[in-house]
Amino acid sequence: MLKISGTGERIFMAGIYLILLFVLVITFYPFWNIFVLSLNSASDTVRGGITFWPREFSLESYKQILQDREIINGLKVTFLRTIVGAPLTVLVISLLAYSLSKKELLGRRWIGLFFVFTMYFGGGLIPYYMILKSVHLIDTFSVYIIPNLMNVFFMIIVRTFMQDLPAEVEESAKLDGANDLQIYWRIVMPVSLPVLVTIGLFAAINQWNSWFDSYVFTYDPDLKTLQAVLVKILNQFQTKEFTNDSTAQLANSVKRIAVSSDTIRMAATMVATLPIIMVYPFLQRYFVKGMTLGAVKS
Amino acid sequence: MEASLGQEKRMNAQLNRKKGTSAWKKIKQQKWLFLMILPGFLCTLLISYGPMFGMYMAFINYSPGGGSFFYQFFHSPFIGFTWFEYFFNSGDFYPIMRNTLAQSLLSLLIGFPAPIILALALNEVRQGLFKRVAQTVSYLPHFVSWVIAANIIITMLSSQGPLNQLLMALHFIDKPILFFQNGHMFWWIIGFSNTWKDMGFNAIIYLAAITSINSELYEAARVDGANRWKQMLNVTLPALVPTITILLILSLGNILNAGFDQQYLLQNTTILQYSDVIDTYTYRYGLQNGMLSYGAAVGLFKSAVAFVLVVSVNAWSRRVNQQSLY
Numbered sequence: 149m150l151k152i153s154g155t156g157e158r159i160f161m162a163g164i165y166l167i168l169l170f171v172l173v174i175t176f177y178p179f180w181n182i183f184v185l186s187l188n189s190a191s192d193t194v195r196g197g198i199t200f201w202p203r204e205f206s207l208e209s210y211k212q213i214l215q216d217r218e219i220i221n222g223l224k225v226t227f228l229r230t231i232v233g234a235p236l237t238v239l240v241i242s243l244l245a246y247s248l249s250k251k252e253l254l255g256r257r258w259i260g261l262f263f264v265f266t267m268y269f270g271g272g273l274i275p276y277y278m279i280l281k282s283v284h285l286i287d288t289f290s291v292y293i294i295p296n297l298m299n300v301f302f303m304i305i306v307r308t309f310m311q312d313l314p315a316e317v318e319e320s321a322k323l324d325g326a327n328d329l330q331i332y333w334r335i336v337m338p339v340s341l342p343v344l345v346t347i348g349l350f351a352a353i354n355q356w357n358s359w360f361d362s363y364v365f366t367y368d369p370d371l372k373t374l375q376a377v378l379v380k381i382l383n384q385f386q387t388k389e390f391t392n393d394s395t396a397q398l399a400n401s402v403k404r405i406a407v408s409s410d411t412i413r414m415a416a417t418m419v420a421t422l423p424i425i426m427v428y429p430f431l432q433r434y435f436v437k438g439m440t441l442g443a444v445k446s
Numbered sequence: 447m448e449a450s451l452g453q454e455k456r457m458n459a460q461l462n463r464k465k466g467t468s469a470w471k472k473i474k475q476q477k478w479l480f481l482m483i484l485p486g487f488l489c490t491l492l493i494s495y496g497p498m499f500g501m502y503m504a505f506i507n508y509s510p511g512g513g514s515f516f517y518q519f520f521h522s523p524f525i526g527f528t529w530f531e532y533f534f535n536s537g538d539f540y541p542i543m544r545n546t547l548a549q550s551l552l553s554l555l556i557g558f559p560a561p562i563i564l565a566l567a568l569n570e571v572r573q574g575l576f577k578r579v580a581q582t583v584s585y586l587p588h589f590v591s592w593v594i595a596a597n598i599i600i601t602m603l604s605s606q607g608p609l610n611q612l613l614m615a616l617h618f619i620d621k622p623i624l625f626f627q628n629g630h631m632f633w634w635i636i637g638f639s640n641t642w643k644d645m646g647f648n649a650i651i652y653l654a655a656i657t658s659i660n661s662e663l664y665e666a667a668r669v670d671g672a673n674r675w676k677q678m679l680n681v682t683l684p685a686l687v688p689t690i691t692i693l694l695i696l697s698l699g700n701i702l703n704a705g706f707d708q709q710y711l712l713q714n715t716t717i718l719q720y721s722d723v724i725d726t727y728t729y730r731y732g733l734q735n736g737m738l739s740y741g742a743a744v745g746l747f748k749s750a751v752a753f754v755l756v757v758s759v760n761a762w763s764r765r766v767n768q769q770s771l772y
Contacts, residue, residue: 157674181601181608243482263490269753276496378594
């Protein structure tokens with residue numbers, strides 16, 4: 149690295165650190181603030197002014213969450229869709245990617261175009277909803293799984309990885325009489341594990357984060373995911389925040405509900421964020437490579 | 447699934463009897479490869495191509511009552527471009543397009559340079575804990591859902607939230623700004639929220655481009671007496687120009703995709719006139735108000751324009767950079 153010398157360089161470096169510090173603060177502080185608010189007692193939070201540290205420490209909101217049937221159920225559904233959905237997505241995508249990585253595949257170009265075209269053109273929300281409805285996916289758990297099995301972008305990343313694998317091992321296995329499925333399962337998949345884990349984690353994060361499908365495509369309260377429950381809580385908060393004046397005369401009881409849902413909102417946000425915070429730093433190693441691959445996809 | 451599998455095999459067989467035995471032999475050889483394509487193929491057919499077929503809804507007056515979906519689908523009256531005319535002539539067309547383009551362009555204006563600046567800054571810092579932490583934290587917002595992001599943004603900007611407190615403590619304002627009750631502010635909120643969420647993640651691609659710069663270039667610049675600022679300006683930045691160009695062109699192709707999640711989750715009825723974009727409009731009319739055919743028409747309008755944009759933009763980028771999307 150360069151040696152820092154002279155006032156000019158010093159000012160330059162100060163500017164650099166200032167920029168990075170600013171980015172660090174605006175990306176970290178909001179999460180910290182939510183965390184602190186979730187640890188402050190509900191009645192005290194209403195007074196406002198909680199910034200860096202809880203004023204009246206309390207675990208009450210987390211206790212409430214653990215008793216909230218809606219949130220607990222939401223957490224269960226979210227967890228389930230993540231552990232069921234992500235591995236299935238990896239399976240479907242890697243099978244497809246392996247096949248498309250074979251240069252000798254008949255009609256490879258056209259099959260590839262069939263998938264890539266969907267990245268650039270879609271039917272839109274309403275026809276999509278009608279299709280889901282016509283195949284009876286609305287208001288079922290499958291609506292979380294089946295529409296998310298394919299992802300062309302992930303497929304291209306995996307295919308690019310598999311194309312670069314040395315062909316010798318596969319060829320010798322072929323001479324031994326193994327078919328393509330066996331070669332994929334015994335040779336290619338184990339070698340591709342790093343890239344498969346990466347897209348698996350991405351798929352898991354997508355599953356964990358997705359809210360619209362649960363919010364719009366399901367009605368059964370038992371099928372609502374944590375994110376969908378959070379949207380509901382957020383809507384309640386907005387109604388409270390933005391109709392302050394007109395509802396000032398509203399009874400205290402209503403306000404008390406709003407207040408308690410407010411601390412729940414912070415705690416629920418934390419619960420939904422925590423798994424992400426724990427997982428995403430491990431992705432770093434892989435996604436730089438994945439993204440560069442994706443950027444120069446053939 | 448098994449039924450259609452058998453069907454496809456039969457179709458393949460018929461096809462190849464005509465084509466001759468060599469292709470048939472090849473298919474037989476590759477039967478496992480085709481079998482492995484099948485799950486992804488069927489998913490894409492249903493989830494992506496099904497709705498394309500369903501776009502026909504935009505040209506009929508679909509009414510959900512009566513029979514099954516397909517019965518209604520084929521028996522509703524065909525009305526051509528009536529829904530499109532209705533959209534263009536309605537008072538909604540102008541504000542919706544204005545909001546969509548304004549929010550997109552503002553997001554681009556703030557969100558496009560931000561990751562470049564961040565990448566340049568990260569590149570100047572010595573490898574170490576601070577750099578690692580700064581970088582890792584910077585893309586945390588990218589990985590959380592818009593639901594969480596919206597919760598956070600609304601809390602930060604609420605009347606008693608940290609931003610209002612900070613501005614009041616610094617005596618910039620006397621009383622809290624009601625960010626979400628002022629329509630004009632919403633475009634900026636979207637612009638900054640998008641930037642906040644994706645700046646760190648988008649910086650990765652620039653950082654990757656920076657690592658491929660030949661270090662001899664820096665040495666040569668140093669011999670010529672360039673300080674670090676000059677090196678950044680004359681060596682690092684020019685090396686990023688191809689990446690910057692292609693990403694800028696691509697984002698212009700995406701200009702109609704102003705988003706859905708952020709608008710839907712951050713908006714409220716008092717500022718709808720400024721917050722509503724094509725996608726939220728489609729959702730509200732199509733699904734919430736039950737005007738399915740109208741929603742489908744608005745959605746089709748967007749898909750068609752977006753497709754033309756992306757294809758022309760890709761042709762453009764190919765000419766500029768000899769690089770393309772596909």
